[in-house]
Amino acid sequence: MNLTRHMRRASAAAAAALALTTTMAACGSDSSDSASADGGKTTATIGVLYVGPHTDYGYNQAAYEGIQELKKEMPDVKVLEAENVPETAEASRVMEKMIKDGATVIIPTSYGHYQPAVEVAAKHPDVIFLHQGGPKAIKPNLGTYFGQIYEAQYLTGMAAGLSTKSNKLGYVVAFPIPQTLLNINAFELGAKSVNPKVKTNVVFTANWCDPAKQTEATKSLLDQGADVISQHQDCTKTVVETTERAGAMSVGYHADASSLAPKGWLTGSVWNWGPLYTKMVKAALSGDFASSPYAGVYRVGIEDPTIALAPFGKAVSADTKAKVEAAEAKMRSGELKAFTGPIKNQAGKVVIPAGESPDAASLEATDYLVEGVVGNIPQS
Amino acid sequence: MFIEDVFSGAVRYGSSVIFATQGEVISERAGVINLGMEGSMLCGALAAFATASATGSAVLGIFAGVAAGAVLAALHAFLVLWRGANQLASGLAISFLGLGLTAALGVSFVSKQITGLGAIEIPVLSDIPIIGPGLFAQDILTYLALILPFILVFLLARTRWGLVLRATGERPEVARAYGYDPRRVRAVATTIGGALGGLGGSQLVLAYTLNWVENVTVGRGFVAVALVIFGAWKPVQAAIGGLVFGAALSLQLQLQARGVDVSIWLLQMTPYVLTLLVLTITSRRQSQQIPEGLKAVFGGGKAA
Numbered sequence: 001m002n003l004t005r006h007m008r009r010a011s012a013a014a015a016a017a018l019a020l021t022t023t024m025a026a027c028g029s030d031s032s033d034s035a036s037a038d039g040g041k042t043t044a045t046i047g048v049l050y051v052g053p054h055t056d057y058g059y060n061q062a063a064y065e066g067i068q069e070l071k072k073e074m075p076d077v078k079v080l081e082a083e084n085v086p087e088t089a090e091a092s093r094v095m096e097k098m099i100k101d102g103a104t105v106i107i108p109t110s111y112g113h114y115q116p117a118v119e120v121a122a123k124h125p126d127v128i129f130l131h132q133g134g135p136k137a138i139k140p141n142l143g144t145y146f147g148q149i150y151e152a153q154y155l156t157g158m159a160a161g162l163s164t165k166s167n168k169l170g171y172v173v174a175f176p177i178p179q180t181l182l183n184i185n186a187f188e189l190g191a192k193s194v195n196p197k198v199k200t201n202v203v204f205t206a207n208w209c210d211p212a213k214q215t216e217a218t219k220s221l222l223d224q225g226a227d228v229i230s231q232h233q234d235c236t237k238t239v240v241e242t243t244e245r246a247g248a249m250s251v252g253y254h255a256d257a258s259s260l261a262p263k264g265w266l267t268g269s270v271w272n273w274g275p276l277y278t279k280m281v282k283a284a285l286s287g288d289f290a291s292s293p294y295a296g297v298y299r300v301g302i303e304d305p306t307i308a309l310a311p312f313g314k315a316v317s318a319d320t321k322a323k324v325e326a327a328e329a330k331m332r333s334g335e336l337k338a339f340t341g342p343i344k345n346q347a348g349k350v351v352i353p354a355g356e357s358p359d360a361a362s363l364e365a366t367d368y369l370v371e372g373v374v375g376n377i378p379q380s
Numbered sequence: 381m382f383i384e385d386v387f388s389g390a391v392r393y394g395s396s397v398i399f400a401t402q403g404e405v406i407s408e409r410a411g412v413i414n415l416g417m418e419g420s421m422l423c424g425a426l427a428a429f430a431t432a433s434a435t436g437s438a439v440l441g442i443f444a445g446v447a448a449g450a451v452l453a454a455l456h457a458f459l460v461l462w463r464g465a466n467q468l469a470s471g472l473a474i475s476f477l478g479l480g481l482t483a484a485l486g487v488s489f490v491s492k493q494i495t496g497l498g499a500i501e502i503p504v505l506s507d508i509p510i511i512g513p514g515l516f517a518q519d520i521l522t523y524l525a526l527i528l529p530f531i532l533v534f535l536l537a538r539t540r541w542g543l544v545l546r547a548t549g550e551r552p553e554v555a556r557a558y559g560y561d562p563r564r565v566r567a568v569a570t571t572i573g574g575a576l577g578g579l580g581g582s583q584l585v586l587a588y589t590l591n592w593v594e595n596v597t598v599g600r601g602f603v604a605v606a607l608v609i610f611g612a613w614k615p616v617q618a619a620i621g622g623l624v625f626g627a628a629l630s631l632q633l634q635l636q637a638r639g640v641d642v643s644i645w646l647l648q649m650t651p652y653v654l655t656l657l658v659l660t661i662t663s664r665r666q667s668q669q670i671p672e673g674l675k676a677v678f679g680g681g682k683a684a
Binding site: 052055056057083084170201202203204205209212213215216219220221223235237238241260374376378379 | 385389392393396483487488490491493584588589590591592593594596598629630633634636637638639640641642643644645648
């Protein structure tokens, strides 16, 4: 019959198109294998997963640059890398493929790769998993690591508080989760420590990387008179560029984006993952991973080189620079903490009593914004 | 000023969707549903961005974006009209093709910087309170998005081209009786529709974000298809739907920036809830407006 023939044709056409799509998508996410530089003997193979492209001026670029440093430090280690790996069963597939290709250490760098990593780790007890930002370690072969980058965000807040003329700072945030709330709070506290009048207006975009929303969110903050814009997004380029075009100042996040804002760049909180990646992979390959700190929930503060400030831009005065650097030195020595009571929430209630400095674990439960932040935590 | 800021944001954010709705109106009025609009927008966006990045000319980028959107829609037209593919299945496949293709080809453009289309302020008019900045201080493509629906109304109602297009969508045998090949008319309409989708993608990256990332359109093409139903296949009504879509986001962000307690989740849903509501309330009227040729595809009535 005519109809059946049509249907057969239709499904064939659709299937062909879908197959092509899947192939293309796979090309996008599959790895660029990079063998050891000298082509010499490979002593071990590791696999690294990124959730986005390595050129995002953000989270993935920071992780990628760390891995490139690891490659230089450990030239005899073969590194399999996969970009644009979604936080789905696709991540499990990529990890399984890497293990099949000989990887004995897997580094999934996105928070959402955690669940797939847990599943694959259970199936391969002989492979070691180092998960970036995950909540729990799972014995014996999955550890998680992260850094308290909010401590650097306190310092960038100081730079913003000293540089603003309108006393209004803007913050473009993805989702209201403890890590983002901590960063916003630290930013406002740092700014307030040098400029009591300063307020931080917050806008949530409910997306980690949506340039159109980022543009509109940045404009809405600029409309409110904010003259310094910071952010917590995965890809940072759009917010920085939109801010620069409007003649306002930028505080970056994740990776150094100063080249995008030659006029308005102040500084930024950035990751310097190289040294930690190298230490962790060495421990994982040593044969005694279980007794290393990386087998647990490993967290580093600003005393560790993992967390750094991006270079200061032209918009930062010498005086501001000196003040921020002095505070940075005090933080690195432990003399200054980002969160030291008394700290009040937006309702004016004391959330951290006078003289207290909560540890990282209790700060990771933050569910409030501090006094001086304008904006609301969206309730579900 | 609050309303002024919200309105400007609505126009900026909604323009790309307006282009896609106009493309979809043309396609559907001729009798072809193009769920591949999202793919056309994405391919248009990447082609526009890549061309602007390589040549330094945003204007050349527009042409590339239009061409890429048209090519994808032409593929849909071929599958549907010549290979007898199911319109919905083919459209979805085309959208996913666009998503996968641009994700793969676009990786190296993520970090590129381009010079976008600048705003052209119209003196005096742009100083009108409330609507001035939104309507008269935009880039060239946004102006086009605002004018296009009116041009399309004229073309559909007053020109021979419009008559043939509508006849093909309503009663293909009438078009055939007058010597027009309905298949060719539909193919041309679908391709023009995709070209407009590509133009929407171009507006998004050349005039608005000035950035490319994977899936930069985040479903705008699908929103456009829904808005065409919302707009009862009428260009201006569909375009107003696009503005409402933009306003929902702009309103939410402007309220947040002012420290007003709003549910971002609720406002994110606004365009979709709105479309569903309209579909529910006006389904009777809507089903009368639906081009006859589409009824077979939607299954909402007897095939023509």
